[in-house]
Amino acid sequence: QMTDISTKEGPISPSYDWFQTDSLVTIVIYTKQKDIHLDSIIIDHQNDSFRAETIIKDYSYLIHIVRVVENVGKIEIVLKKTENISWKCLGRPLEKHNSLIPKKDTGLYYRKCQLISKEDVTHDTKLFCLMLPPSTHLQVPIGQHVYLKLTITGTEIVKPYTPVFDSLLSEFKEPVLPNNKYIYFLIKIYTAGLFTPELDHLQIGDFVPVSNPEGNFKLSKLQEVEDLFLLAAGTGFTPMVKILKYALINVPSLRKVKLMFFNKTEDDIIWRSQLEKLAFEDKRFDVEYVLSAPTSEWKGKQGHISPALLSEFLNRSSEKSKVLLCICGPTPFTEQGIKLLHDLNFSKDEIHNFTA
Numbered sequence: 001q002m003t004d005i006s007t008k009e010g011p012i013s014p015s016y017d018w019f020q021t022d023s024l025v026t027i028v029i030y031t032k033q034k035d036i037h038l039d040s041i042i043i044d045h046q047n048d049s050f051r052a053e054t055i056i057k058d059y060s061y062l063i064h065i066v067r068v069v070e071n072v073g074k075i076e077i078v079l080k081k082t083e084n085i086s087w088k089c090l091g092r093p094l095e096k097h098n099s100l101i102p103k104k105d106t107g108l109y110y111r112k113c114q115l116i117s118k119e120d121v122t123h124d125t126k127l128f129c130l131m132l133p134p135s136t137h138l139q140v141p142i143g144q145h146v147y148l149k150l151t152i153t154g155t156e157i158v159k160p161y162t163p164v165f166d167s168l169l170s171e172f173k174e175p176v177l178p179n180n181k182y183i184y185f186l187i188k189i190y191t192a193g194l195f196t197p198e199l200d201h202l203q204i205g206d207f208v209p210v211s212n213p214e215g216n217f218k219l220s221k222l223q224e225v226e227d228l229f230l231l232a233a234g235t236g237f238t239p240m241v242k243i244l245k246y247a248l249i250n251v252p253s254l255r256k257v258k259l260m261f262f263n264k265t266e267d268d269i270i271w272r273s274q275l276e277k278l279a280f281e282d283k284r285f286d287v288e289y290v291l292s293a294p295t296s297e298w299k300g301k302q303g304h305i306s307p308a309l310l311s312e313f314l315n316r317s318s319e320k321s322k323v324l325l326c327i328c329g330p331t332p333f334t335e336q337g338i339k340l341l342h343d344l345n346f347s348k349d350e351i352h353n354f355t356a
């Protein structure tokens with residue numbers, strides 16, 4: 001129930017719609033106003049109740065959910081009137097109201113997030129921490145990415161980035177606590193690149209628009225997996241971060257997780273000491289580095305992805321164990337890797353690559 005605020009002087013009454021994916025439900029508010037800014041929207045989720053207030057001039061438009069009945073597929077939305085007056089209607093239906101449309105047809109929705117911190121991780125890769133506006137609840141599903149948007153010489157540019165945790169060793173926060181305020185990214189700065197130098201120039205406190213999540217990974221792929229093999233090259237490591245931690249904590253069938261991490265040099269290895277600490281703490285997890293341009297001191301594995309490296313690395317814990325292979329890195333790396341995996345008789349269902 002909403003307050004009918006369609007008066008001759010006041011704004012047209014907003015309306016709302018909602019849609020869902022496997023893990024997310026989105027409520028969309030059509031304000032019918034051009035000049036609504038993010039600071040006009042207030043969202044809180046406390047003590048099981050959800051409250052969204054949109055401020056339009058002198059009016060408030062409220063959505064207030066007090067109960068979500070899980071497992072029955074039923075969601076009750078209770079809206080609190082701002083004034084105790086009787087309503088003639090719920091709202092004026094707008095385009096696509098009350099219809100189920102493909103998710104891809106909704107387009108990307110952005111909200112401005114604030115840069116909270118930026119830390120060096122390697123010589124060219126940094127950990128960025130962005131804070132969601134207080135008005136937003138957004139949880140990026142494991143294995144998915146978002147788009148960041150910047151205006152560069154008058155043109156809006158968007159690029160995809162995969163959220164990570166602030167550390168491999170910090171406590172697993174999702175999906176137990178859905179209301180994370182912060183989103184972390186590991187981003188490599190390319191001095192000759194278009195987007196990342198601009199991103200690097202942002203000051204603490206500046207804002208960056210962040211889109212809704214997208215991606216083709218489904219958590220169900222991890223169901224009953226016994227051996228998880230992660231093939232990552234460079235920043236292709238980013239989707240592995242959450243998958244790795246999720247698997248170690250939430251997949252009871254899991255016997256082994258192996259990360260084969262391809263980099264140019266030792267200095268390029270992201271979170272090396274954390275990876276080693278995790279491997280020490282959890283005997284199911286192993287990491288192996290392969291360098292394509294090592295120094296002469298490097299005693300470990302060398303070269304690019306190859307049949308020899310893969311067949312040595314991909315030994316199952318048992319002959320018939322359920323396997324998932326995740327691969328991510330520069331396009332030629334991923335393409336070559338997938339071909340090699342097929343040659344090694346891994347099926348399409350056993351291989352996941354991350355696409356935009």
Ligand code: FAD
Pocket residue numbers: 145159160161162163185186187188189190191192193194195196197235238354355356
């Ligand atoms: P670009 O301008 O795209 O240039 C990249 C490199 O190519 C630079 O070294 C540049 O010098 C070189 N280059 C550009 N043009 C040419 C040319 N014509 N010839 C030769 N060389 C050229 N990146 C991350 O760091 N972290 C992530 O978590 C992450 N997640 C991603 C998720 C997805 C789904 C995808 C598809 C990509 C992801 N990326 C991630 C990569 C990211 O989206 C950008 O591609 C990356 O940040 C480079 O952007 P840029 O505009 O700075 O560089």
Ligand code: NAD
Pocket residue numbers: 145162188233234235236237238239262263264265268291292293303304305328329330331332333336354355356
């Ligand atoms: P990089 O240039 O540092 O290379 C890392 C390793 O990749 C190299 O050591 C080498 O082993 C391998 N490699 C590079 N070029 C290769 C080639 N032509 N053939 C075979 N192997 C090759 O990598 P980077 O600069 O960190 O780039 C990471 C890439 O991963 C970017 O292209 C980025 O777009 C992509 N990425 C994709 C996603 C996704 O979800 N799709 C997520 C993160 C990053």
